[in-house]
Amino acid sequence: MSDPLRLGIAGLGTVGAGVVKILEKRADLIAARAGRPVKVTAVSARTQGKDRGFDLSAYAWEDDPVRLAARDDVDLVVELVGGDNGPAKDTIEAAIAHGKDIVTANKAMLALHGQELAEAAEAKGLCLRFEAAVAGGIPCVKALTESLAGNRIERVMGVMNGTCNYILTRMEDAGLPYDTVFAEASALGYLEADPTLDVGGIDAGHKLALLASIAYGTRVDFEAVRLEGIERVSIADIRHASDMGFKVKLLGVARMTGRGLEARMSPCLVPAASPLGQLSGATNMVVLEGDAVGRIVLRGAGAGEGPTASAVLSDVIEIARGTRLSTFGQPAASLVKGTRAQSGSPAPYYLRMELQDKPGALAKVAACLGDAGISIDRMRQYDHADASIAPVILVTHKAGRPDLDAAIERMTETGVLTGEPVALRIEELDD
Template sequence: MTAPLRLGIAGLGTVGVGVVKIVRSHKALLTARTGREIVITAVGARDQGKDRGVNLNGYAWESDPVALARRDDIDVFVELMGGSDGPALEATRAALDTGKDVVTANKAMLALHGQALAEQAEDAGRAIRFEAAVAGGIPVIKALTEGLAGNEITRVMGVMNGTCNYILTRMESAGLPYDAVFQEASDLGYLEADPTLDVGGIDAGHKLALLSAIAFGTRPDFDGVDLEGIQRIAIDDIRQAADMGFRIKLLGVARRTGRGLEQRMQPCLVPADSPLGQLEGGTNMVVVEGDAVEQIVLRGPGAGQGPTASAVMGDICDLARGIRVPTFGRPAHTLEAAPAALSGLPAPYYLRMSLMDKPGALAKIAAILGNSGISIDRMRQYGHSEATAPVLIVTHKTTRAALDEAIAAMTGTDVMASLPVALRIEQV
């Protein structure tokens, strides 16, 4: 039998402890499957004294992640600290520098520094694996990089922030406004320390940037992701969408267009009876479309100790088995720097706005849309008691640029009571 694969684990939060548990409880199973023993040599975290509910006595302790990464008695540096820069990045670099493979769950670090790290890994002849960074327990990185390698990928879509999907589906099922459900999610501990990472779409945007790189052979480009959060979604939007057979999801969409790489992470309307539309609560879903495979849908838990540790262990088992694939599916120096196609292909849009209740208000809005070349599929003005009138418009296919032009013109009138909410209707 081959020598044991020796792990050094930096970060002992939920996921780190989950990995330790699996390595301890599935010793024989992992050896049977990979042909090697998988052992933990060293671990480290900020606070050594904390009781983590798992026995760490047999492992060397390293408070300094860089020192952990540099130890010569580990083969794989398992980075589970998080944070795009700082210690996680420094330790990852140190690990590659000293000949270790790296397994990480750190989407922010890879979305921002993935290109440089992939190049460093390649120069050093080492691997970086990050299944746990995208969509928790779903083995989507593997499916996209390996299983679907015979396809030209035409579109990747995903609901990849469980907290946002929890908030949106809970608003609908409980009939509660955004603020109330946001508070609930906060009380339940579902939100990141900086909640904008979740509800602003940043966390999901990091994940999308990683999927795009693999799918389209482009450099990970988080700055090129058109980001929009769910903060302005009202219970009214959810109800109106449902009336028309849609549900609202914080949906990531990436595709290559003639004008460059389109990456959007924004609330969209999707058909209620599609797999994406049916997705409830904190579950994640990734949809991959390729020229041969047509459409594959992957669904599973997007977070949590077990699922995320499962993904980390999948990467570790691959390394134990000698499976080595370039970080983003092809050599890092061959990844293209594709321009960002921010506006996206034309699509129908949902528009909700409040108009001042005065004669000719609706006509003004309709005229502005017409002037921007946007034709109206449906329009409704609702009964109301206040001085403002809620109006709902569904457009025919238009570009986001034309829509933004129209919205700018609307705000220049004296009939708008608030900025419109504009949501793309994505064909899925």
């Protein structure tokens, strides 16, 4: 058996500690599969004292992850420091400078700096791998990079923020409003320190940007992802959607179109009977559509100690086996600058608005849509306790988002609406 692969683990939070514990518990199994032992030689974290469920004294300690990355007895640096800059980035840069391969779970940093870091690593013949950064234990990076490598990718979709999916399904199941469930999720510790990372779609948007780069051979471009959070999704929207056979999901979609790369992370309606529609709770799902393979659905835990550590180890064992893959499936320097599509492809939209109960109000709203060239597929007016306001739900035929936004602006100007309409895209999933 060959020499051991020696790891330096930077960051001993839940995931880092999980990686160390699995490597201790499954040393023989992993050595058999990797063809060589995989062992941790050094670790680094903010505080040394804490009980992490394993004997820290078995490993060399570094206060500074940058020094960890420079150690002679480390072949591969596992970066689990977190943060889109600062020590995490310094650690990866140090690893590259010292000729170490890198495995990271840091989606924010890769979405913002992945292009330059991958280029720097690859220029030195190093691997920078990130399975754990996207959808936790779901092997979507590997599936897209390797399993679908013979496909032109038609569409990448994903429910990749477990907290948002938890909130949306909990709202539906318990009949609770967004604010209440948000507070619950916060109390349960499900939300990031800055909750807009979750509910604003930013975290999931980071992940989508990374998958899009692999799928389309384009430079990582987080700015290209149109973000819309779930904050404005109401229990009413969820119920109306359900009545019509849909579920509301924070859905990421990336497609290459004639107008450029379309990438968006937004609350969408998907058919209730589809795998995406059936996904409840914090579970994640990635859907990959290739011109040859058709639609592949991958489902699993998107976060947590075990699933994320499993994904980290997938990359570590890949490198231990001698597999050398480019970060984004082809050399980072060969990725092209993708044109950003100025708007999403046309789709049916769900519209919810509150009409003032005046004669002709509905006609005015309908006229705004008609003037914008948007036709109406279905319309429902619901019972309402407040006699002066009528909740109206519309489903349009396929419409472009700019046309829809223009129509909504005109509707607002008519003065017959109370509040702002909610518009949710219906993502089409033909079978």
